[in-house]
Amino acid sequence: MPTRRGEPKKAAECLRTALRDYNLKFGTILNDPDLASLRASPEFKELQEEARLGGEDIGYSFRRDLKLISEVQAPFRGVRRFFYVAFSAAAGISLLFTVPRLFRAIKGGDGAPDIWETVGNAGINIGGIIVLVALFFWDNKKEEEQLAQISRNETLSRLPLRLSTNRIVELVQLRDTVRPVILAGKKESVSSALQKAERFRTELLRRGVLLVPVIWGEGRTPQVEKKGFGVSKKAATALPSIGVDQGSTRI
Incomplete structure (x- = not known):
């Protein structure tokens, strides 16, 4: 069942209130699987931009977290x-x-x-x-x-990914386990890149490299019954892989 019109806007307003008045961590919003479809909406992108800039209307918790990461990357x-x-x-x-x-x-x-x-x-x-x-x-x-x-x-790290085992994970779950390499483009160019990478299969496996093919314009949009903004575990198996029908390929 598609999301009702205006529902993402109402949800964004509720989250804005929670961030401002109840000190909700923005990381909680990013990690909540029930908000996966909301995170794909323009309303969420607007909310995230407001949280990045900080202010009285939305609080400064997310900006503080970002600045801590920034200080680690640029300590001087x-x-x-x-x-x-x-x-x-x-x-x-x-x-x-x-x-x-x-x-x-x-x-x-x-x-x-x-x-x-x-x-x-x-x-x-x-x-x-x-x-x-x-x-x-x-x-x-x-x-x-x-x-x-x-x-x-942080937003991209929450993208869903279907592994060759048909398991759905988020990119962030692969952190410290494998190194995803996204191959994006037309079907012919991606297939050619995968074929050329086949001869390095053993070395890539040893280095823990995960190849993620993304085919522009050929993804499928399944009809998934949703409750609120989440996707049920049963329906998750019907989700398409990122860009290809067969799922990501690890070599």
């Missing part, structure tokens, strides 16, 4: 920011003392500092502040891009 970002701020402050303080000297140099007279030296010092301080502030904002932009990538990876 905080150190760089500290030096950006520290050196910018030092250049700003130096500029405060340089500006009065510049005015005295322009006026001239006895005891006036050399104008070219003073202008050079002021230029160095101003240039340093501009460069350091630009680097600070560039680092912030890179962090946001990294957070978006981590959030996207």
Whole structure:
């Protein structure tokens, strides 16, 4: 039975309230199998983007989790920011003392500092502040891009995958067990890639590589009876493999 119109929107609003008022972890939403079909909806993508940015309306728990992962991947970002701020402050303080000297140099007279030296010092301080502030904002932009990538990876890791044993698993369940390699494209190109990989079968098995063929435009959409947003275990066996009818191929 297809999902009723407006149901994902109502569910997203309920989850938004739970995230804001009851400190629900966004990871719980990502891991809940009953919300699998909701996670494929545009409403969930909007909810995830809001959670990534954080705010009073949705809380900051998901953003904090993403930032922890980001800090592991880029451990020196905080150190760089500290030096950006520290050196910018030092250049700003130096500029405060340089500006009065510049005015005295322009006026001239006895005891006036050399104008070219003073202008050079002021230029160095101003240039340093501009460069350091630009680097600070560039680092912030890179962090946001990294957070978006981590959030996207978290979503992709929940994609269902049918193994050659006809068992349905999520990609995240294969973590620390095998290394999935997705072969995506037209049927001819994917089949050709699998045939070429056949001669490396033993080596790939030894390295724990799992080949996942994805055929564009040839997936089947089965009629699955759903309750809420979940898929029953019985119906799960009717789900198609990712891209191919026979399921993923491990070689």
